Amino acid sequence: MNVALDRTAPAETAQQTKARSRRRLACITSGSLAAITLLAFTSYWLTTGRYLETTDDAYIRADWVALSPRVAGYVAEVEVADDQPVNAGDVLVRLQNRDYRARRDHARAGVAEAQAALAAAQASRQVANERIYQQQQAILQAAAAVRSATAEQHRTELDMQRYRGLVRDDAATVQRLETASARATQAQAALQAAQAALREQRSQLAMAKARSAQADAELHQHAAALTRAQAHRQLAEQDEQDTVIRAPITGVVGQRRVRAGQYVVPGQPLLAVVPLQQAYVVANYKETQLARMRPGQPVEIRVDSFASQPLQGHVASFSPASGNVFALLPSDNATGNFTKIVQRFPVRILLDTPLQGPKVLPGMSVVSTVDTRPAEVADAH
Template identity: 80%
Template sequence: MNVAVEQTAPAETAQQARARSRRRLACITGASAAAITLLAFTSYWLTTGRYLESTEDAYIRADWVALSPRVAGYVAKVEVDDDQPVTAGDVLVRLQDRDYQARLDQAQARVAEARAALAAAQASQQVAAERINQRKQAIVQAQAALHSAIAERQRSVLDMQRYRALVRDDGATVQRLESASAAASQAEAAVQGTQAALREQRSQLAMANAQATQADAELKQQEAALAHAQARQVLAGQDQHDTVIRAPLDGVVGQRRVRAGQYVVPGQPLLAVVPVQQAYVVANYKETQLAHMQPGQPVEIRVDTFAGQPLHGRVASFSPASGNVFALLPSDNATGNFTKIVQRFPVRILLDKPLDGPHVLPGMSVVTTVDTRPAEVADAH
């Protein structure tokens, strides 16, 4: 029996040795794997990980437009359905335009009337100008007649003086002197008549000038009336044109609340156009993550809907203030009980969407990771 025990003991010792060897090998292997993993993680952290800034507080956004009518009226027809893609310029809603077309026709008639009145005022102005020219010519003629009458008066006075001397010397008859005296009197009367005619012509010229001034005023009044009528025509045309509501940009119709036969008023929301092809990401990063962020840095975007299809983009811009500053009721930290809270700043990220990439929609939740490595470091890796 002692011999059997002695033979079994070496066998057990060999098995324990092999077990210890396996455990030692497993420990060495595990330690090596851990060291390699730690080394790989350290290398990744030093070269890449420490430059990556990530946040889950990010969403897809789009600058959608809510469309409202500029004029009141009944809806004649709704040209689009819910979730229908549209392009800029497509007709979305038509309002009944009978009243607005009638107002446009009335405004056009008033413009035609104002133009006719303006033409009449222009004709009156031309008549007044011709009347002034006529009076000026009449004044020239009256002045010439006055000069002639003065010259005739002077000649008659000299004749009378000469015949008076001849009568005194018995060189002429008294009858001849009386004829010369009568001619002098007639010449004096002619001078007075031509002076009166000249004064009359000057008075008529002043009247013609006043009429011309009145014609000018009427012309300006008619020009103002035409401008007013044309402005009303433009407004009527704009109102008639605004009965057709068109898409301001490419997008998809949403929030369609308008129906045919409905009465709408200016400013009433009818539907929205969402430019899904112009979607972007707004990521709210902590202020402690912004130290090395710059516009143009690459971003990896993982949409919750398409978790296995990462998208890529670029940092576009940073908000000029934190979200708390733009809040309706911003917090007031000037109190005795103050707790420091890390603020978040919205960062706009533009998508580099490939043609065959996933279709992202505004409102989807995403996870963004910004690579803040310097360009030379990123290129090296």
């Protein structure tokens, strides 16, 4: 028995030695792996990890447009279906436009009438101006007649005085004096008539000027009436054009509530157009994560619907205030029961490439990671 025990002892000792060697090697290997892992993690953290800011409080957004009619009326035709892609300018809804066409035609007729009245007023002003010119010429003629009559009256007065002297000296007959006196009286009457005619022509000129002023006033009045009629026509034409509702942007139809035969009023929501190709991300980062964030920094975006296919984007802008400031009922911390809460600020992130492959829809949840490394550090790695 002792011999057998002595023979097995060396074998057991060798096995224990091998086991200890294997354990030592495993410990050394695991320690080395742990050290390498720690070094790799530390290197990653120092060069990259500490610069990455991540949040899952982020969503896809799009500046969709809700369409409403500008005029009231019955819907004649709805030319789009739910979830249909449309381009900017495509017709979406048509309203019955019979009444608006009639109003447009009535307004156009009003413009034509106002234009005719304006043309008549312009002709009247032209006639009044011509009348003023005629009266000015008539005044010149009457003034010349007054000067002629004055000269004749002066001549006959001198003749009469001369014949009086001749009659006194018996060098002329009384008949010649009487004739000269009669001519002097006639010349005086002709002068008075010429002066009266001059006054009448001047009065006629004043009346012509008054008529001209009246014609100018009527012209301005008709010009204003034409402007008013043109404004009414423009409004009527716009109303007639507004019976056709077009897509303001390129996108996809959503929230279609309008149906043919429905009566709609201005401001009533009919449908929405969502610009999917202009989708962006709004990520709500904590205020403690914004220290190194700047516009233009790269962002990795993982949509929950297809997290295995990350998208690339960049920081576009920051909200001017936290979400609590814009809340309907912002919190008032000026109380005795104050609890400090880290605020979140919306950050707008734009996608760098057009959306391809999976459909990115507004409202989807995403996880965004902003790389806040300085440009020189990022370029070095």
